[in-house]
Amino acid sequence: xxxxxxxxxxxxxxxxxxxxxxxxxxxxxxxxxxxxxxxxxxxxxxxxxxxxxxxxxxxxxxxxxxxxxxxxxxxxxxxxxxxxxxxxxxxxxxxxxxxxxxxxxxxxxxxxxxxxxxxxxxxxxxxxxxxxxxxxxxxxxxxxxxxxxxxxxxxxxxxxxxxxxxxxxxxxxxxxxxxxxxxxxxxxxxxxxxxxxxxxxxxxxxxxxxxxxxxxxxxxxxxxxxxxxxxxxxxxxxxxxxxxxxxxxxxxxxxxxxxxxxxxxxxxxxxxxxxxxxxxxxxxxxxxxxxxxxxxxxxxxxxxxxxxxxxxxxxxxxxxxxxxxxxxxxxxxxxxxxxxxxxxxxxxxxxxxxxxxxxxxxxxxxxxxxxxxxxxxxxxxxxxxxxxxxxxxxxxxxxxxxxxxxxxxxxxxxxxxxxxxxxxxxxxxxxxxxxxxxxxxxxxxxxxxxxxxxxxxxxxxxxxxxxxxxxxxxxxxxxxxxxxxxxxxxxxxxxxxxxxxxxxxxxxxxxxxxxxxxxxxxxxxxxxxxxxxxxxxxxxxxxxxxxxxxxxxxxxxxxxxxxxxxxxxxxxxxxxxxxxxxxxxxxxxxxxxxxxxxxxxxxxxxx
Numbered sequence: 118x119x120x121x122x123x124x125x126x127x128x129x130x131x132x133x134x135x136x137x138x139x140x141x142x143x144x145x146x147x148x149x150x151x152x153x154x155x156x157x158x159x160x161x162x163x164x165x166x167x168x169x170x171x172x173x174x175x176x177x178x179x180x181x182x183x184x185x186x187x188x189x190x191x192x193x194x195x196x197x198x199x200x201x202x203x204x205x206x207x208x209x210x211x212x213x214x215x216x217x218x219x220x221x222x223x224x225x226x227x228x229x230x231x232x233x234x235x236x237x238x239x240x241x242x243x244x245x246x247x248x249x250x251x252x253x254x255x256x257x258x259x260x261x262x263x264x265x266x267x268x269x270x271x272x273x274x275x276x277x278x279x280x281x282x283x284x285x286x287x288x289x290x291x292x293x294x295x296x297x298x299x300x301x302x303x304x305x306x307x308x309x310x311x312x313x314x315x316x317x318x319x320x321x322x323x324x325x326x327x328x329x330x331x332x333x334x335x336x337x338x339x340x341x342x343x344x345x346x347x348x349x350x351x352x353x354x355x356x357x358x359x360x361x362x363x364x365x366x367x368x369x370x371x372x373x374x375x376x377x378x379x380x381x382x383x384x385x386x387x388x389x390x391x392x393x394x395x396x397x398x399x400x401x402x403x404x405x406x407x408x409x410x411x412x413x414x415x416x417x418x419x420x421x422x423x424x425x426x427x428x429x430x431x432x433x434x435x436x437x438x439x440x441x442x443x444x445x446x447x448x449x450x451x452x453x454x455x456x457x458x459x460x461x462x463x464x465x466x467x468x469x470x471x472x473x474x475x476x477x478x479x480x481x482x483x484x485x486x487x488x489x490x491x492x493x494x495x496x497x498x499x500x501x502x503x504x505x506x507x508x509x510x511x512x513x514x515x516x517x518x519x520x521x522x523x524x525x526x527x528x529x530x531x532x533x534x535x536x537x538x539x540x541x542x543x544x545x546x547x548x549x550x551x552x553x554x555x556x557x558x559x560x561x562x563x564x565x566x567x568x569x570x571x572x573x574x575x576x577x578x579x580x581x582x583x584x585x586x587x588x589x590x591x592x593x594x595x596x597x598x599x600x601x602x603x604x605x606x607x608x609x610x611x612x613x614x615x616x617x618x619x620x621x622x623x624x625x626x627x628x629x630x631x632x633x634x635x636x637x638x639x640x641x642x643x644x645x646x647x648x649x650x651x652x653x654x655x656x657x658x659x660x661x662x663x664x665x666x667x668x669x670x671x672x673x674x675x676x677x678x679x680x681x682x683x684x685x686x687x688x689x690x691x692x693x694x695x696x697x698x699x700x701x702x703x704x705x706x707x708x709x710x711x712x713x714x715x716x717x718x719x720x721x722x723x724x
Contacts, residue, residue, distance in 0.1 A: 158270025177404025463511025
């Protein structure tokens with residue numbers, strides 16, 4: 118797999134039972150790249166390890182005054198130098214390819230899982246953790262997958278060099294062969310503590326990232342209530358905790374690095390002392406002593422990869438565990454898409470609440486609990502947060518449809534829709550039926566002032582549709598973002614459109630025009646709106662009132678105002694002290710409701 122071949126047509130089905138299993142699955146799926154990296158690594162490391170033998174032979178040739186042997190050794194040194202350069206170049210190339218392809222595979226898997234779960238993902242996993250997994254954790258996982266083949270090449274080189282030294286000079290080679298494993302394994306007792314400290318650092322960093330993302334997302338609200346300093350202090354404390362944890366982790370890793378420097382030095386001293394003693398006895402030639410001494414010096418280079426693989430594994434293991442935790446998540450209800458027929462049509466019905474939205478009608482839903490309303494809106498779209506009976510569309514359970522078909526049939530716009538950066542034309546370039554033009558949707562959503570504001574901010578745009586939108590639409594007000602998101606939903610023109618509080622940040626006059634525009638544009642299509650706004654409710658063909666998770670009343674807005682006290686309390690924000698004692702409104706209350714209706718009509722006429 119080459120970098121230019123990314124992204125993968127199919128990243129595969131990961132083994133998400135645990136972090137180590139996930140890492141092993143990634144390694145097996147890149148076996149070709151790993152073997153390539155191993156081959157180039159062996160060429161590079163073995164050539165490096167061969168240099169001391171060549172130097173020792175050259176020294177001995179000088180001592181013996183043999184020009185022929187010296188010339189031959191010179192040729193071997195040239196070959197080793199060329200092999201080192203060639204191996205190092207292609208080892209780096211293969212290693213980077215393995216790293217990028219592993220990271221890209223994980224990112225594709227995470228993106229696919231996010232698309233599958235939809236908004237349920239951030240309810241089951243903290244937003245900060247999702248950000249950490251898809252950014253820093255992906256890099257650490259790629260690092261370990263890439264380093265594994267280099268470590269294997271280094272380990273094999275150390276074994277080959279030890280065997281060669283034992284054969285070449287047994288008296289000194291045995292000392293090196295016994296000492297090198299000690300060097301490689303000496304840091305193992307410190308790794309668990311280093312790993313724990315690294316885990317603590319990453320946990321604190323994840324919490325700080327989550328706090329930062331939440332603060333940025335609610336920055337406009339924080340400014341409105343003067344809460345910036347409070348959240349700034351919280352983030353400052355979280356940042357300092359991350360810093361202290363990072364320092365503690367770095368101390369442990371610096372100790373490991375110091376041991377990796379100290380022990381090879383001690384081994385080198387022991388080899389030189391023993392070698393000089395043997396040379397005085399005439400048991401070791403000068404060239405052999407130089408060879409063994411140089412080998413100990415050179416082999417510290419591949420031994421460094423033992424430290425790197427330990428560090429890479431300690432960092433990637435918790436990252437892989439978090440990634441596997443996200444990838445192991447499944448939809449609350451999923452029948453595996455057993456139906457393959459065309460898209461169903463008809464009434465939308467939720468057996469859990471008794472909510473019925475007749476086909477081709479504008480249905481408004483009033484729910485006293487906004488969170489319950491949001492969960493119901495998502496369940497109507499076929500991605501519930503918890504297990505329960507499936508929503509039916511035309512009598513067909515949405516859970517039995519392929520996910521793509523279910524989302525094509527029913528589109529849900531949640532309370533906080535996201536606007537991606539780019540031009541307005543890009544924002545509105547979504548899969549659609551083609552029956553609704555962009556300007557029709559923008560007009561129905563009352564986006565004239567939004568277009569003017571965007572055009573004013575993009576002086577080089579001749580067409581308002583070419584005006585640029587900043588990330589998440591942060592340069593726009595909450596009401597402007599809502600209207601652009603509504604226009605995007607209207608363009609898709611799905612069979613069923615579910616809107617969750619689409620005008621909560623819009624003024625009453627604009628809201629009245631939006632209510633009429635959505636009603637006219639969606640004529641003949643099924644539209645479900647979760648709202649408590651009287652202006653939207655008055656335009657609906659029917660209103661369903663939910664209480665304690667069940668549909669308890671159905672009718673028009675004005676009928677329910679007169680006949681259902683609980684509905685009236687939710688819509689008019691009536692308190693318990695203001696509510697009439699009986700089940701029906703008193704005569705004075707009826708007159709007051711009539712005045713409220715007249716006020717709504719005046720607002721609509723003015724709009």
